[in-house]
Amino acid sequence: MHHVFDLFSDVDSNYGNFSKEKFVCWYAEDESIRNCVEKIDYYELSGQDTIAFFDLRRQPIDGVYRSLILDEQKGLILSRQSSKQIQNTVYDKTSIGKKVFQDFIKNNLKYQYRHCLSFGYVAFFFKHGITQGSDCISLHKVKDVEFDMKQNQCHFQTLGMKHNLTITFTDINENLPKRIEESIIHNQVVSNSLSHHLEHISLKCMPAYKSVLDAILFNEEWITKTPGKVHLAEVAHEIVDIMLNALVETIQKEVNWLDHQEHIRRVKRMLKDQ
Numbered sequence: 304m305h306h307v308f309d310l311f312s313d314v315d316s317n318y319g320n321f322s323k324e325k326f327v328c329w330y331a332e333d334e335s336i337r338n339c340v341e342k343i344d345y346y347e348l349s350g351q352d353t354i355a356f357f358d359l360r361r362q363p364i365d366g367v368y369r370s371l372i373l374d375e376q377k378g379l380i381l382s383r384q385s386s387k388q389i390q391n392t393v394y395d396k397t398s399i400g401k402k403v404f405q406d407f408i409k410n411n412l413k414y415q416y417r418h419c420l421s422f423g424y425v426a427f428f429f430k431h432g433i434t435q436g437s438d439c440i441s442l443h444k445v446k447d448v449e450f451d452m453k454q455n456q457c458h459f460q461t462l463g464m465k466h467n468l469t470i471t472f473t474d475i476n477e478n479l480p481k482r483i484e485e486s487i488i489h490n491q492v493v494s495n496s497l498s499h500h501l502e503h504i505s506l507k508c509m510p511a512y513k514s515v516l517d518a519i520l521f522n523e524e525w526i527t528k529t530p531g532k533v534h535l536a537e538v539a540h541e542i543v544d545i546m547l548n549a550l551v552e553t554i555q556k557e558v559n560w561l562d563h564q565e566h567i568r569r570v571k572r573m574l575k576d577q
Contacts, residue, residue, distance in 0.1 A: 307378040322471040323357040348393040350425035358386035387436040419486030423494035
């Protein structure tokens with residue numbers, strides 16, 4: 304853990320909870336904060352190290368840095384990229400992250416919006432949704448969430464800090480609690496789908512972090528609309544079928560087996576028998 308986070312998590316510190324708005328003020332007024340910041344042109348979103356990132360397009364730091372990142376290893380980072388560009392560094396890297404897969408789950412859950420990029424044990428929540436530049440928090444690094452609707456704020460208490468580091472989203476929409484809830488459920492469906500698929504090939508998923516992503520499993524009070532297990536299982540089976548079909552299509556294209564239907568049928572049987 305980078306030492307700079309002790310400033311925002313130590314109860315004796317002069318800084319307190321971390322928010323984008325506070326950082327902008329600290330950066331302008333406090334040289335010690337400016338000296339802690341790494342400035343780069345390119346940042347790649349990391350499930351292991353990214354704690355959160357913030358959209359600064361409306362008030363770029365030093366006129367050029369459009370995103371602020373909290374990275375577990377590197378500390379505070381300012382990037383010339385927009386938050387949308389940072390999001391895109393991971394969005395299409397795997398089949399799981401592709402829009403068609405993520406939206407398929409959203410549509411099956413009958414959600415109107417998608418605020419989460421879900422990978423099962425890693426999930427990124429976007430304050431303003433997945434389709435535009437937005438502040439983002441790594442839900443797998445959050446152990447608790449508190450909503451202060453009177454102040455229009457949401458407080459995320461993070462995992463793995465020496466003290467409790469709390470990251471605050473300000474100016475939130477009244478629907479944000481619902482969107483976080485939907486995002487946790489969306490991610491749970493991805494996790495169930497992957498677990499189901501891996502069990503078919505005799506593999507097991509790693510245990511989940513003890514983060515808010517597990518809230519659905521422990522019936523946390525603010526998770527009010529947990530879908531039935533049967534529904535999740537049905538969605539998982541349908542997703543696995545799509546994954547199998549996609550795999551066979553890839554084999555057809557890469558190995559040029561288009562004219563060898565018997566081989567294709569054999570591959571399908573082998574996959575389904577796993």
